[in-house]
Amino acid sequence: MDTLLAARAQMEVSLAFHMIFAALGIGMPLLMLMAEWRWLRSGREHYRVLARTWGKATALTFAVGAVSGTALSFELGLLWPRFMAEAGGIIGPAFALEGYAFFIEAIFLGLYLYGWDRLSPRAHWWTGVPVAVSGMMSGVLVVAANAWMQAPVAPEGAGAAFAPFLSPRWLDLALHSTLSCYIATGFAVAGVYAVGILRGRDDAYHRSAIRIALAVAAVTAMLQPLSGDISARMAAKHQPAKLAAMEALYETRTHAPLTIGGIPDDDAQTLRFGLEIPAGLSLLLAHDPAHEVTGLDAFPRDEWPNVLIVHTAFQVMVGAGFAMAGIGALFWLVQWKRRGREPRALWILLVAASPLGYLALQAGWLVTEVGRQPWVIYGSMRTADGVTTAPGVPITFFGFTVLYLLLGTALAALLRALATHNSARRALEQA
Amino acid sequence: MSVELLVGALAVVALITYAVLGGADFGGGIWDLFARGPRRDEQRAAIADAMGPVWEANHVWLIFVIVLLFTGFPSAYGALSTGLFVPFHIVLLGIIARGAAFVFRAYSPRAAGEASSPQAKRWGVIFGVASVVTPVVLGMCLGAVSSGAMRVDDAGVHFTRTPWLAPVSLAIGALALAQCAYLAAVFLTLETDGPLRDDFRTRALLAGTAVVALSAALVPLLLREAEHLWQGLVRGPGLFALVPGVVAALLSGWALRGRHYRLARAAAVAQIACLVAGWAAAQYPYIIYPDVTLASAAGPRATLLFVLYSTPLGMALLLPSLWYLFRVFKVRKHDAARAEIRATRPVG
Numbered sequence: 066m067d068t069l070l071a072a073r074a075q076m077e078v079s080l081a082f083h084m085i086f087a088a089l090g091i092g093m094p095l096l097m098l099m100a101e102w103r104w105l106r107s108g109r110e111h112y113r114v115l116a117r118t119w120g121k122a123t124a125l126t127f128a129v130g131a132v133s134g135t136a137l138s139f140e141l142g143l144l145w146p147r148f149m150a151e152a153g154g155i156i157g158p159a160f161a162l163e164g165y166a167f168f169i170e171a172i173f174l175g176l177y178l179y180g181w182d183r184l185s186p187r188a189h190w191w192t193g194v195p196v197a198v199s200g201m202m203s204g205v206l207v208v209a210a211n212a213w214m215q216a217p218v219a220p221e222g223a224g225a226a227f228a229p230f231l232s233p234r235w236l237d238l239a240l241h242s243t244l245s246c247y248i249a250t251g252f253a254v255a256g257v258y259a260v261g262i263l264r265g266r267d268d269a270y271h272r273s274a275i276r277i278a279l280a281v282a283a284v285t286a287m288l289q290p291l292s293g294d295i296s297a298r299m300a301a302k303h304q305p306a307k308l309a310a311m312e313a314l315y316e317t318r319t320h321a322p323l324t325i326g327g328i329p330d331d332d333a334q335t336l337r338f339g340l341e342i343p344a345g346l347s348l349l350l351a352h353d354p355a356h357e358v359t360g361l362d363a364f365p366r367d368e369w370p371n372v373l374i375v376h377t378a379f380q381v382m383v384g385a386g387f388a389m390a391g392i393g394a395l396f397w398l399v400q401w402k403r404r405g406r407e408p409r410a411l412w413i414l415l416v417a418a419s420p421l422g423y424l425a426l427q428a429g430w431l432v433t434e435v436g437r438q439p440w441v442i443y444g445s446m447r448t449a450d451g452v453t454t455a456p457g458v459p460i461t462f463f464g465f466t467v468l469y470l471l472l473g474t475a476l477a478a479l480l481r482a483l484a485t486h487n488s489a490r491r492a493l494e495q496a
Numbered sequence: 497m498s499v500e501l502l503v504g505a506l507a508v509v510a511l512i513t514y515a516v517l518g519g520a521d522f523g524g525g526i527w528d529l530f531a532r533g534p535r536r537d538e539q540r541a542a543i544a545d546a547m548g549p550v551w552e553a554n555h556v557w558l559i560f561v562i563v564l565l566f567t568g569f570p571s572a573y574g575a576l577s578t579g580l581f582v583p584f585h586i587v588l589l590g591i592i593a594r595g596a597a598f599v600f601r602a603y604s605p606r607a608a609g610e611a612s613s614p615q616a617k618r619w620g621v622i623f624g625v626a627s628v629v630t631p632v633v634l635g636m637c638l639g640a641v642s643s644g645a646m647r648v649d650d651a652g653v654h655f656t657r658t659p660w661l662a663p664v665s666l667a668i669g670a671l672a673l674a675q676c677a678y679l680a681a682v683f684l685t686l687e688t689d690g691p692l693r694d695d696f697r698t699r700a701l702l703a704g705t706a707v708v709a710l711s712a713a714l715v716p717l718l719l720r721e722a723e724h725l726w727q728g729l730v731r732g733p734g735l736f737a738l739v740p741g742v743v744a745a746l747l748s749g750w751a752l753r754g755r756h757y758r759l760a761r762a763a764a765v766a767q768i769a770c771l772v773a774g775w776a777a778a779q780y781p782y783i784i785y786p787d788v789t790l791a792s793a794a795g796p797r798a799t800l801l802f803v804l805y806s807t808p809l810g811m812a813l814l815l816p817s818l819w820y821l822f823r824v825f826k827v828r829k830h831d832a833a834r835a836e837i838r839a840t841r842p843v844g
Binding site: 121140195224457479 | 549552555558560563564566567570571574575577578581587589594598600603604605652795799801802803813814817818824
């Protein structure tokens with residue numbers, strides 16, 4: 066395994082791992098605040114138990130997100146010292162501001178978690194608000210660094226310090242990734258409690274958990290296609306090679322079709338076994354069937370991203386996204402029509418949909434990052450020119466993969482214990 | 497004053513804050529690992545209680561140091577990451593394992609009435625070991641950039657012997673460990689009562705003795721391996737940190753012996769601050785002695801200005817929040833009047 070491949074793999078594993086907890090760190094505080102809010106308004110005890118349980122889940126995931134995020138800021142330098150020497154001063158402001166947001170989140174999470182007995186109920190709820198807001202903001206801010214790598218700009222003078230925030234891709238990527246965090250968290254949480262209902266614990270506690278989780282997830286899942294549409298247009302404008310790889314469009318043409326599924330074949334420059342919607346892509350991008358879409362043939366072969374990975378990941382993301390928007394809508398339809406006598410199939414469906422948000426999230430990052438290749442700074446610095454000269458990266462890659470696997474397994478076990486542990490129910494019975 | 501000096505000073509302030517707050521956290525882990533005697537479980541509980549609400553906030557200071565470094569001095573960060581590839585990875589491993597193990601232990605399910613489950617004990621060991629290793633290696637990295645063994649030129653980073661394993665680096669690593677242990681034990685005397693407080697007082701005196709011994713042992717090593725650091729400490733601005741630092745160290749030890757715990761804490765904090773500030777003053781103007789200076793590694797001027805201007809704004813949000821956090825959790829817990837107010841309030 067050569068250094069470049071190992072460094073990319075280590076970065077990918079670290080980011081994928083961090084992303085799981087970062088997403089929960091953005092989504093969980095909102096759910097926990099909503100549960101506590103319901104408790105404050107209704108006084109019904111099970112909401113308080115929910116808020117406390119979700120607070121604990123937030124604590125666990127935030128801690129792991131925090132340490133894996135610290136790891137990433139080290140790894141940027143350890144694996145990509147030449148990239149950081151070049152770009153550290155440019156993307157730095159995004160990290161600096163994210164640092165503040167993250168700091169606020171850490172402070173108020175400490176207050177929220179340990180303040181149940183020390184603060185008045187209302188003050189306690191308010192300590193959770195900065196957690197939710199700064200959790201979201203830290204994501205939005207740090208995405209600016211990534212957006213700059215996707216669509217770099219080099220403003221002159223004082224504006225140079227704001228380069229990451231002036232990248233045309235910042236807002237669309239930030240919107241898309243923030244929504245995906247709420248979707249992923251909401252569906253994951255709903256699935257956990259749907260398992261509980263299927264196992265016979267069909268009570269207010271489980272139902273409220275699912276309703277809160279899906280209140281967040283259904284709304285965001287239905288907004289996500291709109292955000293995705295914006296992102297696709299921005300990709301077409303600023304990263305045409307990435308868009309061509311996403312759609313596996315080899316040939317620059319008008320009336321470009323939208324192809325669902327299919328296996329790209331780079332050598333034959335065709336997409337096999339796909340379902341073609343004639344002129345679909347031209348219509349989506351410009352509302353005009355005659356719109357010309359740039360294909361991969363406009364780029365030298367050594368500037369193509371890996372079409373198979375990008376196209377497949379894109380299809381998975383879009384498929385999972387639409388499935389979740391549908392399931393979210395269906396859930397609320399059933400709640401509206403048949404609340405209290407839901408068919409068992411609904412809970413089974415929620416369990417099945419539980420991993421979809423994470424599937425879409427990870428696939429989406431694959432599209433973003435693999436789609437940017439071979440560039441680390443799009444159009445300006447190749448990934449191969451940014452990698453470290455230090456030996457031993459394959460070893461650290463292996464080591465960190467094992468470490469993350471162990472931590473992930475341990476955390477999953479703890480979260481499961483938290484969700485199913487009967488202490489929550491015991492507390493409920495006592496109340 | 498030049499912009500890069502101001503950003504460098506900011507990084508040093510963040511480093512001092514990390515050394516005090518993060519250092520005490522590491523120290524908590526050290527005493528968790530070495531919890532001994534009849535009150536072993538109580539010692540661990542006191543440490544966990546003291547750290548629980550604040551440890552994550554304490555560690556964000558390290559992120560600030562890193563971000564300031566790669567934002568303000570990108571080429572230095574590149575060189576450090578290449579030259580200190582191995583120790584940085586160890587630090588990274590330590591930070592991940594430590595934080596994860598701490599929360600995993602706290603949220604491990606346990607049977608009713610049980611102090612800790614076997615699962616929680618295993619996480620505790622990982623937490624403790626990582627708390628020992630990480631500050632040592634961080635100290636070693638500090639030594640490595642000061643010793644002059646790491647050379648940087650256009651072609652990259654070179655060294656003939658591994659700079660972070662040099663005797664002076666090892667000694668600084670050991671000193672960092674002793675400092676963390678001292679700081680935590682002193683802090684914990686203010687979080688505990690009775691015999692438990694005496695336990696931590698004894699530990700603080702032990703660690704304080706180690707700090708003095710290691711500092712003394714460092715002098716000949718500095719003279720031999722990092723003379724410029726020694727020269728910077730005994731003359732020029734370094735002296736303004738060294739003298740108050742020695743005074744604060746002695747004062748802190750004296751106060752601890754006489755059980756003046758608040759004074760001991762204040763002096764211990766001052767001592768650490770002087771130690772880091774003294775190192776920075778002696779190291780100035782170098783980031784990596786003798787090839788990388790603040791000026792030679794400085795990033796784009798607009799970025800440096802951004803860092804400077806955004807700091808007061810960020811701090812205006814941060815400092816009141818931090819003040820609130822420490823006020824809620826670090827004001828003496830057994831204050832009878834407050835406890836009564838709390839008891840009459842519906843418990844959430």
